[in-house]
Each structure stands twice: as structure tokens, then as C-alpha cells.
Amino acid sequence: MIRHIIAAIATLLALWAMYFMYQLDVKAERFKQIQEVIRKSQQEVHLKPTVQPIQQAPATSAAEEAKKQEDETAKKLKSLRERAGSTMAFKVSPLYKQKCSSCHGVNGEGIIGPKLIGMSEEKVYQALEDFKSGKRKNYVMYGLLTKMSDEELKSLSQEIGTFAQKMEAASK
Numbered sequence: 749m750i751r752h753i754i755a756a757i758a759t760l761l762a763l764w765a766m767y768f769m770y771q772l773d774v775k776a777e778r779f780k781q782i783q784e785v786i787r788k789s790q791q792e793v794h795l796k797p798t799v800q801p802i803q804q805a806p807a808t809s810a811a812e813e814a815k816k817q818e819d820e821t822a823k824k825l826k827s828l829r830e831r832a833g834s835t836m837a838f839k840v841s842p843l844y845k846q847k848c849s850s851c852h853g854v855n856g857e858g859i860i861g862p863k864l865i866g867m868s869e870e871k872v873y874q875a876l877e878d879f880k881s882g883k884r885k886n887y888v889m890y891g892l893l894t895k896m897s898d899e900e901l902k903s904l905s906q907e908i909g910t911f912a913q914k915m916e917a918a919s920k
């Protein structure tokens with residue numbers, strides 16, 4: 749009788765052991781699968797940092813480059829403006845100062861727009877007429893001049909025509 753019980757217990761133990769082993773196997777398999785998933789996700793995670801700097805680096809450096817250029821342009825403009833302001837050699841008409849100096853400089857020395865010093869009255873007037881009529885195409889000058897009268901253009905031409913002389917007189 750006891751033998752039978754022991755045998756039965758042994759069998760149960762064996763069965764339990766088998767079941768336990770089976771469970772371990774299942775767990776091991778799952779563990780493997782999980783490891784695989786982790787490995788893959790790590791690969792992806794590892795991939796990202798190597799991909800991202802390549803994608804981001806040019807983007808940020810391009811943005812920085814653009815920002816730098818912008819800053820430099822702003823600086824240049826500022827220094828030009830300051831120089832233009834500090835080297836105001838002679839007085840100009842309020843009309844010129846208001847309408848033209850921001851681009852051509854307080855004394856026509858040129859900033860965004862070309863230098864006007866040295867242009868004759870006729871040449872300036874011709875240029876202004878050509879811009880206004882559209883014969884000479886420049887949207888900035890065109891837009892500006894369409895709102896100005898012929899008298900204003902004449903007087904400005906006359907004034908700009910004297911810039912060279914005035915500049916020379918001022919630098920003496």
C-alpha cells in the first residue's frame with residue numbers, strides 16, 4: 749500500500765516536474781521572443797540616433813547658416829547706416845532724406861540702392877523717368893516713383909546733381 753502511495757507520489761512528482769520543465773520551456777521561449785523584441789527595438793533605437801544627426805545636422809546647420817548670413821547682412825546694413833549717418837557731410841532736402849536716403853544713403857553714397865554721388869542732374873532725371881515709365885524695370889523704384897510728382901522728381905534730380913560738388917566741398 750505505502751509503495752503504491754510512494755509510486756503515485758513519485759509519478760505525480762515526475763508529472764509535475766515534466767509540467768514544470770514544460771513551463772520553463774515556454775517561459776524560455778517567451779523570454780527569447782521578448783529578447784528578440786528588445787533587441788530589435790534597440791536596433792531601431794540605435795538606428796535613430798545615427799539617422800537623426802544626419803537628418804538634423806544639415807537642417808540645423810543650414811538654418812544656422814541662414815541665420816548667420818541674416819545677422820551678417822543686418823550687421824553690414826547697420827554699420828553702413830551708421831557710417832552713412834556719421835559721415836553726413838552736407839544737408840539734404842527733407843524730401844530726399846525721407847524718400848531716398850534709406851536706400852541711397854544720407855548723401856547719396858549708396859546703401860541698398862546704388863551710389864548717386866557724381867550723377868548729373870540729367871542722368872538722375874532720366875533714370876527716374878525711366879523707372880517711372882517702366883522703361884527701366886525696377887519694382888522698388890517704380891513703386892516709389894509712381895506716387896511722386898514730376899516736380900518732385902525734377903527737384904530731386906537737381907539736388908542729387910549737386911551732391912558731388914557738395915561732397916567735395918565738405919571734404920576739403
Ligand code: HEC
Nearest residue numbers: 847848850851852860861862872875876885886888889904
Ligand atoms: C527701397 C530702396 C530705394 C529707395 C527708397 C530709393 N531707391 Fe533709387 N534705387 C534703388 C535700387 C535698388 C536701384 C537700382 C535699380 C536698378 O539699377 O535697376 C535704384 C536706382 C536709382 C537710380 C539710378 C542709379 C543709376 O546708377 O543708374 C536713381 C537715379 C535713383 N535710384 C534715385 C532715387 C531717388 C531720387 C530716390 C528718392 C525719391 C530713390 N532712388 C529711392 C533703391 C531705392
